[in-house]
Each structure stands twice: as C-alpha cells, then as structure tokens.
Amino acid sequence: MDFRLIEDKWQRYWDEHLDIFCADINSTKEKKYILVEFPYPSGSGLHVGHAFSFTGSDVYARFKRMQGYNVLFPMGWDAFGLPTENYAIKSKRKPQDVTKENTEMFKSQMKRLAYSFDWNREINTTDPNYYRWTQWIFIQLFNKGLAYKKEMPINWCPSCKIGLANEEVIDNKCERCGNEVERRNISQWVVKITEYADKLVEGLDKTDFIEKVKQAQINWIGKSEGARVGFKIKDSKEKLEVFTTRPDTLYGVTFMVIAPEHKLALSLGENNEEIKNYLKEARKKSEMERTELNKEKTGVFSGVYAINPINNKEIPIWISDFVLSGYGTGAIMSVPAHDERDFAFAKKFNLEIIPVIKPEFISMDVIEKNVFSTEKDKKREELKQIKLNKLLKGEEPYVEAIGELFNSEDWNGLRVPEKFDVILEWLKNKGIGEKTSTYHLRDWIFSRQHYWGEPIPMIYCKKDGWQPVPEKELPVLLPEVEAYEPTEDGKSPLSKIKEFVNCKCPLCGGDAQRETDTMPNWAGSDWYYLAYCVADKLKSNKLNDIDGDIFSNSQRELKKWCPVDVYVGGDEHNTLHLLYSRFIYQFLYDIGVIPKEVPEPYYKRMSHGVILGSDNQRMSKSKGNVIVPETVADVYGVDVIRMYLMFMGPFDGTMAWNEKTLMGVKRFLERFKNLIDDVIDEINWSTFAQNTENEYPQIKVVVNKKIDKITKEIEHFSYNTAIASMMELLNEIREMRSNPEYSFVREGVDNKVFVLNLKRVKDIVRLIAPFAPYTAEELWYAIWMKENNKSEIDASYESIHVQEWPDIEKEYLVGDKIMLAVAVNGKVREQLEISSEKVRDEKDVLMRAKSLKKLSIWLMGKKIVKEIYVPGKMVNFVLEG
C-alpha cells in the first residue's frame, strides 16, 4: 500500500520540523489555546474514542494555525491511577515502567494519526517535577484552611480496597470495578470545595460553555435558598438547628426529624436500647438503600421534645434515616401537610398534621381537556375545595404549597411564596431564623489508600498535629515498594515502608509520621492546562532550585496563553473534572498566583460525541465490538479514518461505526487525489505564470463560495458538513471537466483555458489539509516539485501545514445569474433566472415572475392580494380566496 510509504515519509519530515506545530511565546500573532482532555495511558492503547476527539481537536488546531494564529495545542499523560496499579500487581512490574511503555505506545500512535501536538510541552502527572506542584497546591489548600482531616463515613470498595468519592460511586457500585460499595469510617483528607460553591456558579457567567454544561454544574452544586431556624430542646440548654426552604410553613411544624448520625441522636443512643439499635441498623445500610425511592419510612422516637419558636408548642423529635446527615444541618422541621415525605412519615407513626396553606394552584392536568373556559374555572374552584377538605382531614398533603396562609396567627392571609421576604424579615426581627443557603455539593474526599498516586505532603506530629511538608522539600517522592497491594486494613502500601513513614516534625523536630494516603487521580488533572504553559520550566528546573512557586514565577507565560480558548472533552467530565479544576483554578487565583486578567480557566467548552460499535452498543472488549484505529489505518490509511470519523455525524453526537460509509470517504479521497494529479499534468509548467489568470470564470464563484462555507463550518466544529461541502466542490469540478463545453485545450494550441488554474488547485489542497494532512502534504509537494522544477525535497520546501488558509475573493461570491423560486400561495410552482445585478430591483423581478408562462395557469382569473419578494431567494403571490 503506498499510503503507508507516504505516511512514513511525512511523519519523519514533521518530526524533523517539529517547530511547525509548536507554540511560540515570542510570536506577535494572536494566540489560540486549544486543549483536548489528556488521556489515561492504558495498556490497550489508543482507542477510537480517543481518535475521534483528538482528530476533531487537531482539525481545529490545524485550521487555526493556517488562519495565522499562534496555536498552543499540547498533549500529556494523566498517568496516575488504578488500572496501572492493578496491572502492576498482577504482572509484578513497576507502575513506573508500565506507564513509560504505555505513554510511548500512545505517543507513537498519536504521531501516526498525525496529531499536530506541541510535543515540546509534553507533560506527565506522574513525573516528580510535575507532582511536586500538585503537592504544593495541596499545601496551599491546607494553609488556607481548605483541607482538613476528618473521620467520616466513606464509600468503601471492598474489591479495590479503596475509599471512593461520592462521584465515583454509581448505583452504589464502584465506578472502576463494578462491585457493591460499603460504608466505612476512615480518617480522610477532605477539601472544602463547598466554600467555593457560589463562586463556581457565578464564574460560569465569564465562560462561554453551552447551556447543558452550565446547567449540569449548577445542578450539581444545587444551591437552595431558605432559612436556618433554631428550635429549643425542652429541658435542655441545647438548640436544634434546621434548614428549611419553607419558613412560611413554621406554624405547620408538628414534629422534627434528625439523621441517625446527628450529634443528638448519637448521645441519646448511648443509654437507650431502642435508639441504639436503630442507629446500628442505619449504619449498616448503604447510601443507596437509604435513599431508595418509595421505600417505607423507618424511624424511632427520641423521647425528647423541641419547642417551636413561633408558638412555643411542644413537638416530638424523631430519628430517621430519610434525613441525610451531610445535607443542611442533618435535622429537619416536618410539615406533613405540605411535604410528601413528612406526610408519609406522619401517617406511618400517626403524628399530627396541621395544614397552613390553602390550595390555590391546581396543576392543569387534573382538569379535563375540552372543557369550556368558564367551566374550567368552575371545575378549578371545585377541585380547590375538594383538595382543601382532604387537606383538613389529613388525607393528603398539598405539596404545591402555593396560596394563602391560614392557621398561622400573624401571618394569616399572606400569599406565599410571594411574601417570603416579609416572613424572613419577621423571623429575623424575632431572632427565630436567619436567611441562608445550602448546597447539594459535598466536600471533596481527597484521600486514596493506594500506591500509584501523588503522596499527600503532610506530616503528623503528636505534639503539633498535622504539618505540611516544607515547600523546599517538595516533592515528597513516591518511594519504590515491594508490593503494591493495599494492606488488609485498607491502608496504602506506603504505610509498610518505615523509611518513608518515619520522619521529623517540621515544626518541633521531634519524631513524626508521614501521611501514607495518596491523592485521587483528579488531582493531577486539576492544573494540567497550566502546566502546559510552563512546561519548559517544569522540565528544566532541578527539583529544588525555584524561589517561590512555579505559577508566580511564570506570569508572562500564564498571561500569554490563558485562558484555554476551546476545551474539547467528554460530557462525563462536565460535573467532575470540570468543576474540580475550576475550583482549583479559582483558588490559585484567589491566593494571587494567577494573572488577575484571567478569572476562569476555560473560555469555551466543546463536547465531543461518542462512537458506538457497529451493533449500536458502547464499545467494550466483552462485546467484541471494539474498533482499533490503528487496524483501520492499516487497511485504509490514516487520512481515511480521520476523515471518516469527522464525517460520521455532528462532532458532539452519538454515532455507530459503519465500515460501509467509510468507503465513501475513501472514494472521495481517491477521486480528490486523482483530480489534482490530473490537473498538475495538464498545467503547462514552463509558462505556468499565465495559468493564474487562465480559467473559466464560473469556477471562481464555485470555489469561492465553497471556501467561504467550509471556513464557517470548521469554525463551528461542523465537520460533517464541511466535508460534505468538499465533496460537493469535487463533484462540481468533476462535472465541469467532463462537460465538453468546458474541456480544456492542451498546450500547443493558442487559447489555453483551464477549468482549474494553479491558484485554485493550491486553494483546494489547502482546504483538505486539516482533515487529511498526509494526502494534502503529498499533493502540495507534487505541486512544489513541478513549480520549482525539483525532483526531491530540500530546505526550501515549505509544508502545506504552515500555509495560509485560502482567502475569499468577496467579488466572486455571487455568480452573474441567480435562480429564484416563484410560489403561489406559498407553494413553489416555477423557477426564475435573473441576473445578479437585478436582485435589488423588486419591481422588475415581480414583473418577470408574473409573466412566466407556467404561472399563468395559477394566476389566471384570480386576483393577486399580495406580492412578496425575498431578495435573492423567492417570490410569492398570494391570491384572493
């Protein structure tokens, strides 16, 4: 196959001329930072999903480079993580060695697929020069009080023997291995991302993420506004604080519920068997079991009463696991008349129900359709009354909770939720409650009991408590160990290494112990887009010779490249990686190490789609539907697979692999190549200078229109239509060439006329360069040899990939003739050809349209009521009747 020879040739050439694709900090050209999520270098190599997102990003980067931007398009390795560790355990090899092998494999596969990454900026999260700064960031978090150690129930995977963040648990199963997750109490490092909840929402305004991504983040953070209300506990000095979004229903509170993990519950459980048992049962249940929907409510009376601050009524306090300890205050005030869960609980345990809101809003779907509007109003009134009666009898709750308050003393007659502000003000003045907000977002568990991650740079001293490792001593190197398995009690294998664990307290110099947990694999990816900007410093620095931190020392680089202009990635990272890394960035910004001009790390987020197997199922080894890009490239060539991936469908869509469609792209590339080869043959190179003018006038418009269209389509990542446009262009040119009217006259005859002249040919080759870099380079080279009368490449050759994107000759965007659709009553009946100068002449166009022969059938004997002309598009005659 000769494509393989061509690929090898140009790969070598590009490797030798790496600067073609490197970003230059000294360039005065406008910068574009194009980022694609870096891969985890697994042992199975680059899969087609990688190929898809990388190709899409690469096309954009190449396009922007040709448009004259100073493009930063880097690549690196997110190499810490479990698969490598598990592989190391199984094969008894060092994770370091395995990682090195895998990254080398990935890199060579990427090079073959012609990704134009700036390899000078390659980074690796497992490189001590890299994770030194991951550790440094952690120390800053600790110093600012945003990282703390906490004994907390975590999701424990018994198979991986690791604690998981909530985000890593799906359906109560471990995200990685699929095993059931248990709950366990372990002392963990926790990062206070909740402190940044509001900032993370507000910051979205400074980005150009699509609505989907913004919404996903906002939902994940899940802010709800309401009030914090304090309830006195009877015969005690203690207070029970609750959070509620409906302080207006305070008169309807008939009991309170606290979570089994609540302080009060725990202390009451100490000397009450029934409570003790309930707490024990609750602890056994997994988060999943506890939050399962429609589950029968369970609970136990605490034996203690609270005082409702608004009317001094005594209300019982219950303990139930439907209240979550991690949300709000872990305690709720229950208003069974207006909340479904409270209602279910009240019914089960026979508790009092006091309605306080008169039903007003009745969902439309309960009212039958095709009822007249006056009847509808009547019906609505009836329903309201029925609802009220049921409510008063305690038969069902009114969960919409919109309407007038009653049973509420001073507040009677107030319409809620409109009058929330009045009520909040009232509560504040009486010292009962305060306006506040709560979030669904939880603090981020940052400890992993594993080997293959960044050591957490902390030291525990009995005297001084937790102390960060002095910054000068970073990185805390990951030591080599004998065995990589976590210990049976769930500790990191690092805990077995005495030389690592035992150290001196940085404060008092006494004996102390190192933290043996490592960081989650999000840690390294939180700042990798910054690392690319300073990659040369990461590399050139000896470990401890920097004064201050790398960010403060790189303001020029950060100012130059940040923010990321386009960030291409998968939707699965919209809430996790994207939120975590925005948090870390905002934190670094707040401590002043990031240039003030750049408050957010990513400007635009581009979602890439998913490629399914040819059976329309997600690709997986067990299904045997995996497509390996390299294998496809072996058969069809790299350009074919690149172009096919981009042609399959919209870049952010979900598409199934289809080998047959791939043939269409293959044919296109072959026809394209043949056409250019033919034209190169036809040009008389001894007098080629003349050829720039000698061509059919029609071709000017055809090519210019397509350049214009394709440019816009690539800009919008609409690659499938951009390729379709190229196919159209090729089809049109081929049609013209086969038309005897246009056939060119070979040299030796006076009137040499070409369908395509040299300029057009060059433009067309440039158009496919981002998609098919090998084919484009080969054709460009063929032209160069002819033009310069060379037989082999030399230093004067300039790659197609540093050429300028074809410019558009605006004067040739419109042909001299335009076809208009002529419609009668909105239905197209005829076509009208007009000359382009007449486009604006409405009178003339309408007159011509009216006099069209075919139209007389439709217009005869009818009166035209209205005549509409959309310039350049269509004419419409509206008839009477």
Place this chain on the structure above:
RNA sequence: GCCGCUGUGGUGAAAUUGGUAUACACGCCAGACUUAAAAUCUUGUGGUAGCAAUACCGUGUGGGUUCGAUUCCCGCCAGCGGCACCA
C-alpha cells in the same frame, strides 16, 4: 419528580435571522467495462396516483401565529442524558 436535549427517507444525517425540505454519504435499482467477480464509471432513488407532463400528501402528534413553519408559541406522545428522601 426536577434539569437539559432529541424526534426529518431503507441508513448516518443536511437545511444563515421563518423563505425551493431531504444537501453529502451509505444502501438499493438499472446500465457500461469484464469470460466472470471485485474495483471503477454513468443514471435513478420520500410516499401515493398517472404512460407522461403533473397533482396531492409529507420533518413524532394536535392546535396557534404567518403570505409562508423542520425552524417561532401552546398542549400532548416517544426516546436519550444528568440529578434525585437535598428539607
């Protein structure tokens, strides 16, 4: 339940601010070349009726706005993704 998205031929999918629905490609039908097949090339290809010109219908569904709606508005139906005992 809440949030976001999608619905167009046999298939993947196109369609600037409302302006000729189905571009491009696959597949299929027929033809050319060939002993034959593959490859390549040419033509056709939404549905119904008709020899045909042509007509009518047609973008999940029912309405509405408009000279004109795949596009805008309202109500349904179906599917996808995310969140979910979050007080």
